[in-house]
Amino acid sequence: MDRAERSTFVFSVGLLGVFFIAVVYASMGRGIEVPTCIVDREPFARDTLFERQPGLYELHMIARMWEFRPGEIRIPAGSEVDIYLTSLDVIHGFMIENETESKAHMARPLGVALAVPRYTGHNVNLMAVPGAITYARARFEQPGTYKIVCHEYCGDNHHFMNATIIVE
Amino acid sequence: MRMVLERGERRLLLIELVYPLLLLAMGVYGGLMQTLMRAGIVQRDPFLGPNYYQGLTLHGVFNAIVFTTFFAVAFGNALVPYALGKRLPMRWAWVSALLMVVGSLMAAITIFAGGASVLYTFYPPLKAHPAFYLGLVLLVVGSWVAFFNWIPLYRHWRRENPASKTPLAVVGIFATFIVWLIATAAVAVEILFLLLPWSLGWTQEVNVMLARTLFWFFGHPLVYFWLLPAYVMYYTMLPRLAGGKLYSDAAGRLVFMLFIIFSIPVGTHHQYMDPAIGSNWKLLHAFFTFAVALPSLITAFTVAASLEYAGRLRGARGLFDWLWKQPYFSREQWLFSYLMAGLIIFIFGGISGIINASYSMNVAVHNTSWIPGHFHMTVAGPVLLAFLGMSLYLIAQVAGKEVRFRGLAVAAPWTWLVGLLLFSFAMSRGGLLGMPRRTNLGVTYLNPSSPFFREEWVLWADLAVVGGVIMTLAIVLYLLTFLGTLLSRQATEPALAFPLAEAYHDEPVRALANFRPWIVAALILIAIAYTPVIWDVLRSTYENAPPYLPSSPLPVQPAGQ
Ligand code: HEM
Ligand SMILES: [Cu+2]
Numbered sequence: 001m002d003r004a005e006r007s008t009f010v011f012s013v014g015l016l017g018v019f020f021i022a023v024v025y026a027s028m029g030r031g032i033e034v035p036t037c038i039v040d041r042e043p044f045a046r047d048t049l050f051e052r053q054p055g056l057y058e059l060h061m062i063a064r065m066w067e068f069r070p071g072e073i074r075i076p077a078g079s080e081v082d083i084y085l086t087s088l089d090v091i092h093g094f095m096i097e098n099e100t101e102s103k104a105h106m107a108r109p110l111g112v113a114l115a116v117p118r119y120t121g122h123n124v125n126l127m128a129v130p131g132a133i134t135y136a137r138a139r140f141e142q143p144g145t146y147k148i149v150c151h152e153y154c155g156d157n158h159h160f161m162n163a164t165i166i167v168e
Numbered sequence: 169m170r171m172v173l174e175r176g177e178r179r180l181l182l183i184e185l186v187y188p189l190l191l192l193a194m195g196v197y198g199g200l201m202q203t204l205m206r207a208g209i210v211q212r213d214p215f216l217g218p219n220y221y222q223g224l225t226l227h228g229v230f231n232a233i234v235f236t237t238f239f240a241v242a243f244g245n246a247l248v249p250y251a252l253g254k255r256l257p258m259r260w261a262w263v264s265a266l267l268m269v270v271g272s273l274m275a276a277i278t279i280f281a282g283g284a285s286v287l288y289t290f291y292p293p294l295k296a297h298p299a300f301y302l303g304l305v306l307l308v309v310g311s312w313v314a315f316f317n318w319i320p321l322y323r324h325w326r327r328e329n330p331a332s333k334t335p336l337a338v339v340g341i342f343a344t345f346i347v348w349l350i351a352t353a354a355v356a357v358e359i360l361f362l363l364l365p366w367s368l369g370w371t372q373e374v375n376v377m378l379a380r381t382l383f384w385f386f387g388h389p390l391v392y393f394w395l396l397p398a399y400v401m402y403y404t405m406l407p408r409l410a411g412g413k414l415y416s417d418a419a420g421r422l423v424f425m426l427f428i429i430f431s432i433p434v435g436t437h438h439q440y441m442d443p444a445i446g447s448n449w450k451l452l453h454a455f456f457t458f459a460v461a462l463p464s465l466i467t468a469f470t471v472a473a474s475l476e477y478a479g480r481l482r483g484a485r486g487l488f489d490w491l492w493k494q495p496y497f498s499r500e501q502w503l504f505s506y507l508m509a510g511l512i513i514f515i516f517g518g519i520s521g522i523i524n525a526s527y528s529m530n531v532a533v534h535n536t537s538w539i540p541g542h543f544h545m546t547v548a549g550p551v552l553l554a555f556l557g558m559s560l561y562l563i564a565q566v567a568g569k570e571v572r573f574r575g576l577a578v579a580a581p582w583t584w585l586v587g588l589l590l591f592s593f594a595m596s597r598g599g600l601l602g603m604p605r606r607t608n609l610g611v612t613y614l615n616p617s618s619p620f621f622r623e624e625w626v627l628w629a630d631l632a633v634v635g636g637v638i639m640t641l642a643i644v645l646y647l648l649t650f651l652g653t654l655l656s657r658q659a660t661e662p663a664l665a666f667p668l669a670e671a672y673h674d675e676p677v678r679a680l681a682n683f684r685p686w687i688v689a690a691l692i693l694i695a696i697a698y699t700p701v702i703w704d705v706l707r708s709t710y711e712n713a714p715p716y717l718p719s720s721p722l723p724v725q726p727a728g729q
């Protein structure tokens with residue numbers, strides 16, 4: 001290795017190291033987690049939504065060809081929701097978007113809109129897989145309609161499969 | 169050095185180069201239709217009808233699996249014997265070609281017949297016709313046979329040249345197929361033990377998470393199987409095409425060995441959002457994923473240094489002058505434009521890949537159209553362009569023709585670059601607004617008369633159409649030169665001659681001389697990375713799934729009930 005090569009090598013390792021530390025910080029320091037392995041929950045085949053503690057809801061969400069149950073969820077602003085999700089048939093996808101923000105973004109000047117979307121997601125992006133339960137916690141501060149689109153191909157009518165969360 | 173081709177060798181290479189391009193042409197057509205259907209501009213494909221997902225399966229399987237596998241085999245069949253100065257053993261080469269043609273035809277026919285609208289990832293419990301799975305197995309086995317056919321050539325060469333370094337081109341091709349062999353073992357297990365018996369009705373149910381995990385054990389190294397033949401060209405040919413030398417031979421060898429080690433224990437970065445796998449193990453795979461970015465960064469340096477060397481030979485001065493002294497639009501060195509356009513695209517493909525790999529950041533992009541935005545800048549960028557360029561290069565030599573319409577040949581990759589960057593930007597940008605991938609948006613979300621209409625996605629879906637049209641145009645330009653060349657009068661004796669570059673730094677490095685320690689290291693890392701993942705999957709899934717057809721929410725009844 002000559003000098004230029006050696007310094008590039010060190011720089012590359014360093015750069016990737018910094019990226020990885022940032023990733024660890026985002027997940028552990030800022031609590032943005034990815035779904036994990038769940039072994040201590042009873043399997044469920046029916047959907048429910050109930051208030052477990054004041055302001056903390058528990059949602060059992062079912063995905064099946066080609067609907068989510070419940071298809072519409074109403075909760076008060078400021079609630080936190082523990083989402084448990086499974087599928088009764090094939091694999092489905094589940095991502096909570098933030099409609100209010102994305103509409104607002106289209107009203108901005110084109111140059112700004114091109115550069116960056118105003119993105120305040122809920123960090124909820126899950127796969128619903130038969131035979132497994134998945135989990136995420138989301139906080140809903142702003143009133144509005146939050147859309148959920150099935151984002152994994154699940155058969156002929158996949159593009160009809162969606163749900164909404166209405167925060168009042 | 170020229171290697172005159174015999175008749176059998178010519179025929180074999182002609183088939184292995186032309187046949188996959190026919191499928192690619194259909195696949196690209198499918199891609200154009202997808203952009204139009206997604207945007208709601210057309211409602212049905214004139215050939216395939218209204219089923220978007222049938223077309224998408226065709227697009228993924230033809231472009232990303234059949235075309236790429238055929239090219240890698242054809243490239244190896246030409247390059248390995250050439251670099252070793254040996255003749256290809258024809259009997260097994262034909263067996264391999266036969267398996268691959270039959271297998272890919274089985275898969276293709278099943279897709280056309282509507283029996284496999286399960287996309288190229290064929291996740292259960294959506295079930296395809298058994299012929300689809302069997303066809304894929306034959307295709308893969310055929311590619312194994314091709315690899316096994318080169319190994320004795322290498323052994324002979326080694327016996328005759330005990331003191332020489334293995335040619336870098338051969339190291340690269342062997343690394344490609346070592347990765348491929350380890351990776352496809354997992355998908356072979358998935359298909360032969362889980363999916364095929366299940367789709368035949370011999371077993372009732374399948375563990376969906378297990379199948380999915382085996383798929384991604386294969387699915388990530390698959391992308392390196394696509395990429396490594398392009399890397400072989402970047403290391404062994406690009407410097408020569410630019411008029412210079414490879415900056416460092418050892419860097420090339422190190423990069424190929426690093427890919428053997430790190431390509432596979434990273435597969436769960438495709439499953440960050442999956443249940444049933446501990447997040448700590450996902451983080452471990454994220455770590456290895458950053459490690460596998462290292463060889464690509466080394467490659468960026470080595471390629472740039474090689475081009476700089478060439479530029480300086482042409483009189484470049486100062487820090488960046490060499491950038492302008494490259495044969496970007498040279499008709500003489502037209503192959504350079506394919507490799508270079510691909511490299512430029514790959515800058516963006518690499519950056520977006522690092523974003524995807526970044527663990528919890530994946531939440532923002534997983535399964536949105538950001539993802540196809542990303543991987544068209546890899547597999548439909550450097551990979552596609554290198555493969556197309558080399559296919560044209562080889563077809564001219566194999567058929568003994570001169571490359572025709574060189575202006576078009578050079579215009580094609582740059583046109584592709586423009587279309588692709590536009591397409592990928594539009595897809596990615598829409599993805600950041602939540603626009604999902606693998607979804608026939610035109611029926612609902614981008615249909616103004618649907619209650620689910622999403623106005624904010626319209627611009628990005630439309631822009632993707634513009635990009636897609638330009639990409640299609642680029643492929644038309646390419647096919648014109650390809651066919652023009654193939655159908656022109658024979659000009660020379662059919663013979664292979666690769667523009668192999670010399671190395672500027674050419675010192676041998678002992679640790680890089682032998683594959684064995686690197687393969688052992690790879691197997692150890694795979695065991696470390698995958699044992700806990702499989703264990704988590706097995707302990708946390710509580711039931712298996714019966715088969716479903718895409719058309720019905722009721723499971724397929726076993727025969728006789
Ligand atoms: C004119 C050229 C092309 C166009 C317009 C195009 C367009 C598209 C679009 C719109 C999608 C996303 C569909 C969706 O998620 O709903 C897609 C997916 C895909 N494309 Fe392309 N594409 C082109 C060429 C290629 C090439 C050359 C390759 C590979 C060599 C390729 C590989 C793929 C793969 C693997 C997928 C993913 C399929 C899946 O999600 O199952 N594409 N393409
Ligand atoms: Cu779906």
Ligand SMILES: [Cu+2]
Pocket residue numbers: 387388391437438
């Ligand atoms: Cu990957």
